[in-house]
Amino acid sequence: MNRVVDVLVVGAGPAGLAAAARLAAAGAGRVEVLERERAAGGVPRYCGHPGFGADRRGRPLDGPAYARLALRAALRSGAVVRTGVSATGWAGPLTLDVTAPTGLERIRAHAVVLATGARERPRSARLVPGTRPAGVLTTGELLRTAGTFEGERGVLRERIGRRAVVVGGEPVARHAVGALRAAGVEVAAVMTELPRTAQGFGAVPVLTRTSVVELLGRGRLTGVAVRGRDGRTSVLRCDTVVFTGDWIPDHELARARGLAPAPGTRGPVTDSAYRTAEPGVFAAGNLLRGVEPAQVAAAEGRAAAGSVLGLLAGRACPAAGVPVLTAGPLRWVTPGLLGPAPAVPLLVRPDRRLVRPLLTVTQDGSPLRRERLRGEQAPWRSVRLGPEWTSGVDPAGGPVIVGTEEYAP
Amino acid sequence: MTVTRTGPLPTGPEAEYDVVVVGAGVVGCAIARALARHPLRVALVEAASDVGDGTSKANTAILHTGFDAAPGTLEARMVREGHRLLGAFASEAGIPVEPLGALLVAWDEQQRAALPRLAEKAERNGHLATRLLSADELRAREPHLGPGALAGLAVPGESVICPWTTTLAYATQAVRSGVDLHLDCRVEKVRTGDPWHRLVTRRGALRTRHLVNACGLHADAFDALLDRRDFTVTPRRGQLLVFDKFARDLVRHILLPVPGPLGKGVLVSPTVYGNVMLGPTAEDLDDKTATGTTAEGLAGLREQGGRIVPALLDEEVTAVYAGLRAATGQEDYRCTAHPALRYVTVGGIRSTGLSASLALAEHVLGLLADCGLDPGPERPLAPVRMPNLGEAFRRPYRDAELIARDPEFGMIVCHCERVTRGEIRAAYASEIPPAGPDGLRRRTRARGGRCQGHFCGAEVRALSESYGKGAR
Numbered sequence: 001m002n003r004v005v006d007v008l009v010v011g012a013g014p015a016g017l018a019a020a021a022r023l024a025a026a027g028a029g030r031v032e033v034l035e036r037e038r039a040a041g042g043v044p045r046y047c048g049h050p051g052f053g054a055d056r057r058g059r060p061l062d063g064p065a066y067a068r069l070a071l072r073a074a075l076r077s078g079a080v081v082r083t084g085v086s087a088t089g090w091a092g093p094l095t096l097d098v099t100a101p102t103g104l105e106r107i108r109a110h111a112v113v114l115a116t117g118a119r120e121r122p123r124s125a126r127l128v129p130g131t132r133p134a135g136v137l138t139t140g141e142l143l144r145t146a147g148t149f150e151g152e153r154g155v156l157r158e159r160i161g162r163r164a165v166v167v168g169g170e171p172v173a174r175h176a177v178g179a180l181r182a183a184g185v186e187v188a189a190v191m192t193e194l195p196r197t198a199q200g201f202g203a204v205p206v207l208t209r210t211s212v213v214e215l216l217g218r219g220r221l222t223g224v225a226v227r228g229r230d231g232r233t234s235v236l237r238c239d240t241v242v243f244t245g246d247w248i249p250d251h252e253l254a255r256a257r258g259l260a261p262a263p264g265t266r267g268p269v270t271d272s273a274y275r276t277a278e279p280g281v282f283a284a285g286n287l288l289r290g291v292e293p294a295q296v297a298a299a300e301g302r303a304a305a306g307s308v309l310g311l312l313a314g315r316a317c318p319a320a321g322v323p324v325l326t327a328g329p330l331r332w333v334t335p336g337l338l339g340p341a342p343a344v345p346l347l348v349r350p351d352r353r354l355v356r357p358l359l360t361v362t363q364d365g366s367p368l369r370r371e372r373l374r375g376e377q378a379p380w381r382s383v384r385l386g387p388e389w390t391s392g393v394d395p396a397g398g399p400v401i402v403g404t405e406e407y408a409p
Numbered sequence: 410m411t412v413t414r415t416g417p418l419p420t421g422p423e424a425e426y427d428v429v430v431v432g433a434g435v436v437g438c439a440i441a442r443a444l445a446r447h448p449l450r451v452a453l454v455e456a457a458s459d460v461g462d463g464t465s466k467a468n469t470a471i472l473h474t475g476f477d478a479a480p481g482t483l484e485a486r487m488v489r490e491g492h493r494l495l496g497a498f499a500s501e502a503g504i505p506v507e508p509l510g511a512l513l514v515a516w517d518e519q520q521r522a523a524l525p526r527l528a529e530k531a532e533r534n535g536h537l538a539t540r541l542l543s544a545d546e547l548r549a550r551e552p553h554l555g556p557g558a559l560a561g562l563a564v565p566g567e568s569v570i571c572p573w574t575t576t577l578a579y580a581t582q583a584v585r586s587g588v589d590l591h592l593d594c595r596v597e598k599v600r601t602g603d604p605w606h607r608l609v610t611r612r613g614a615l616r617t618r619h620l621v622n623a624c625g626l627h628a629d630a631f632d633a634l635l636d637r638r639d640f641t642v643t644p645r646r647g648q649l650l651v652f653d654k655f656a657r658d659l660v661r662h663i664l665l666p667v668p669g670p671l672g673k674g675v676l677v678s679p680t681v682y683g684n685v686m687l688g689p690t691a692e693d694l695d696d697k698t699a700t701g702t703t704a705e706g707l708a709g710l711r712e713q714g715g716r717i718v719p720a721l722l723d724e725e726v727t728a729v730y731a732g733l734r735a736a737t738g739q740e741d742y743r744c745t746a747h748p749a750l751r752y753v754t755v756g757g758i759r760s761t762g763l764s765a766s767l768a769l770a771e772h773v774l775g776l777l778a779d780c781g782l783d784p785g786p787e788r789p790l791a792p793v794r795m796p797n798l799g800e801a802f803r804r805p806y807r808d809a810e811l812i813a814r815d816p817e818f819g820m821i822v823c824h825c826e827r828v829t830r831g832e833i834r835a836a837y838a839s840e841i842p843p844a845g846p847d848g849l850r851r852r853t854r855a856r857g858g859r860c861q862g863h864f865c866g867a868e869v870r871a872l873s874e875s876y877g878k879g880a881r
């Protein structure tokens with residue numbers, strides 16, 4: 001079946017739903033959101049803890065509540081949200097092939113917003129050696145397992161395990177620990193190669209500067225061999241290991257359209273208007289660079305919607321700007337292309353812990369901005385660099401370089 | 410038609426067979442299928458809970474032509490014939506095969522000098538279509554090859570195949586044609602006798618007139634149960650890396666190393682699932698269960714792969730695994746008829762067993778005749794058509810008619826590999842249902858993609874639990 005819509009949004013997470021809500025409310029015509037999972041909402045659906053802002057009356061929201069509100073907002077403004085529907089590839093420019101229980105479709109749109117999110121690298125992508133036993137998970141699979149089998153008390157522990165090791169020291173590791181304990185699984189240790197972890201692991205032993213060297217066990221995991229800070233290898237007995245963090249954008253559709261992943265983020269390169277190199281195709285949310293808080297992704301979705309409205313109003317222009325690159329201990333920066341307008345903040349991710357760093361932005365050797373950050377910056381949290389200075393970017397100049405000088409007292 | 414996994418084995422006449430084949434790897438399954446063409450009572454007995462759970466599930470998945478076998482050996486003949494037989498069977502049974510052809514790439518003068526000799530060897534093996542390629546011709550065919558490739562040898566006919574579907578297709582056809590399959594049933598003792606041998610397992614005993622040892626890595630141990638000590642199997646580990654489907658466009662042919670004094674080297678090859686495989690290592694071990702990967706092994710592979718196709722290393726790794734080849738210290742198979750024991754050993758099926766399997770099955774029928782088996786007249790086998798896992802052919806999620814008939818084939822559950830609910834249901838409803846998540850992955854690819862279950866693991870599990878309940 002061939003159909004035409006005004007805007008096709010792929011992915012009904014915070015970014016996709018926020019984009020759809022704004023577009024539909026602004027009268028963009030038929031705005032259709034495709035979601036391959038059985039329900040809309042994206043990652044927050046599986047996060048049963050607060051940290052998702054507050055509702056209108058100021059009550060804190062947990063993930064599922066946030067997801068419900070985001071969906072309701074999109075539906076109220078007139079967007080169509082279809083679940084259990086997968087965009088599987090491109091049939092041509094702005095035209096996607098879709099598989100649904102109702103059959104195959106080929107949907108052409110005036111604009112496409114990719115908001116397909118991110119995933120954690122599994123054990124194999126991290127090249128962790130050893131056997132291939134059962135009991136090796138990512139946080140994503142753990143949380144989804146808890147969600148899928150919730151309500152069947154006791155059986156959840158059967159399905160997960162008795163004793164787990166959590167790999168990674170980022171906040172997401174804390175959620176893994178929380179989910180394991182809620183299911184009645186003992187957490188033997190949290191371990192990370194980093195010198196420090198996020199806070200809040202309670203009584204669980206935290207092993208820093210420690211790496212997994214081998215998974216052990218046939219059939220079922222029996223332990224992980226780890227190398228500690230003293231260089232010695234020991235075995236932690238466990239039947240479950242959860243690999244957390246280490247996000248990579250789920251960029252399949254973007255790449256399938258020839259949008260190469262940026263070296264730092266592994267997401268498609270966009271300009272400050274969320275345009276990709278493919279005319280009419282926009283990208284927003286965690287697809288751009290891995291996980292940020294839901295509200296950051298949603299704000300990007302809304303901003304991308306603004307650009308889509310510009311396109312629909314006939315202000316079509318290709319992605320523009322000079323490349324933005326990082327130097328020094330910074331892992332990535334978005335957007336990947338920067339012009340003098342629109343003015344958007346940069347999101348910069350440290351590669352390691354930085355103490356009172358000085359962020360520097362230069363173009364062709366001349367400084368555009370210097371900003372001293374307070375306190376410590378952790379590698380799992382992005383730094384926001386306000387946009388006031390972006391009007392100084394020379395669109396005909398060389399790349400904009402974001403670097404850092406550490407505080408030396 | 411019986412498949413058992415638990416509970417006591419049948420007793421009385423139900424447990425009496427003309428032939429029992431021990432070991433349900435690709436070779437054992439092929440033998441059972443060949444026997445099923447005759448009016449015989451046949452059982453296929455396997456220690457693991459699934460067919461193809463040994464070496465047959467963890468190899469490089471190439472349907473070899475046999476161009477580089479040692480001329481005149483049994484292996485050379487079996488691979489050559491097997492290539493033809495399996496090619497034909499694959500199209501009949503719906504096993505995905507892609508005849509990409511191989512390129513042997515020479516990276517130094519010594520390897521370049523070896524190419525004409527390899528072409529000549531291929532000719533002696535009946536492969537007349539090889540062609541020497543200059544560096545430019547090589548680069549035109551493989552634009553992503555790393556710098557320094559000097560020359561090449563093109564070997565048409567070398568193909569990639571799905572090893573899991575192959576083994577399962579043999580077993581399914583055998584079972585449909587009347588063979589009993591007993592899984593989770595290790596043969597621990599053999600009491601030889603006349604006219605019956607008695608096979609003892611933890612689930613009971615079976616009696617058989619003729620016996621076939623297709624135990625792969627354990628063929629020497631099984632021989633010992635009958636007091637035969639003709640050879641020792643040394644496991645030779647092969648570690649492999651499977652790269653993301655985005656790497657598929659980097660490689661057009663099976664890129665083979667030129668064997669030299671420094672060993673066999675590693676290959677870079679597309680897979681029928683649309684990935685790219687790099688490996689295998691070759692490590693002689695003592696432990697027949699050592700199917701783990703090692704940090705050194707994986708690092709070495711990446712280093713070698715990076716020289717062959719540098720852009721490969723920019724792609725994510727989807728899977729890492731290792732398989733064990735059954736080496737016996739001799740450059741040929743060890744297939745022997747023991748007429749006095751009415752017993753055939755199919756041993757030392759090294760790194761070519763998948764390719765040779767159908768020819769080996771015919772060969773074993775001959776060896777059984779030498780042991781006094783009269784197979785009787787031939788009859789046609791029950792037809793099989795396997796679910797397609799190959800990216801080069803239409804998958805259910807793109808099949809409009811199938812989805813119209815059954816909407817569950819339009820419900821994608823495993824998003825990375827595009828596996829639908831309908832396929833998972835069908836796997837559990839098949840003759841030989843999966844015994845667990847690994848078996849399901851081999852039948853459908855569910856959970857086998859880049860996310861390794863991050864997105865789909867929980868739902869695949871929930872579906873397996875509900876469909877699996879009805880399974881035998």
Ligand SMILES: Cc1cc2nc3c(=O)[nH]c(=O)nc-3n(C[C@H](O)[C@H](O)[C@H](O)COP(=O)(O)OP(=O)(O)OC[C@H]3O[C@@H](n4cnc5c(N)ncnc54)[C@H](O)[C@@H]3O)c2cc1C
Pocket residue numbers: 431432433434435436437454455456457460461462463464465466467468469470471472473594595596597623624625626627631645646647648689732733734758759760761762763764765
């Ligand atoms: C790294 C690697 C790459 C390879 N690449 C290729 C390739 O590209 N092309 C190719 O053609 N070949 C390849 N091979 C070789 C091919 O995989 C093997 O030759 C083939 O799998 C051998 O099949 P099999 O049935 O003999 O052994 P297996 O697959 O090991 O089967 C033997 C079975 O016997 C069972 N068994 C053992 N003892 C008992 C007992 N007492 N009772 C009951 N059951 C028992 C085992 O559980 C096992 O399931 C490769 C091998 C490796 C390791």
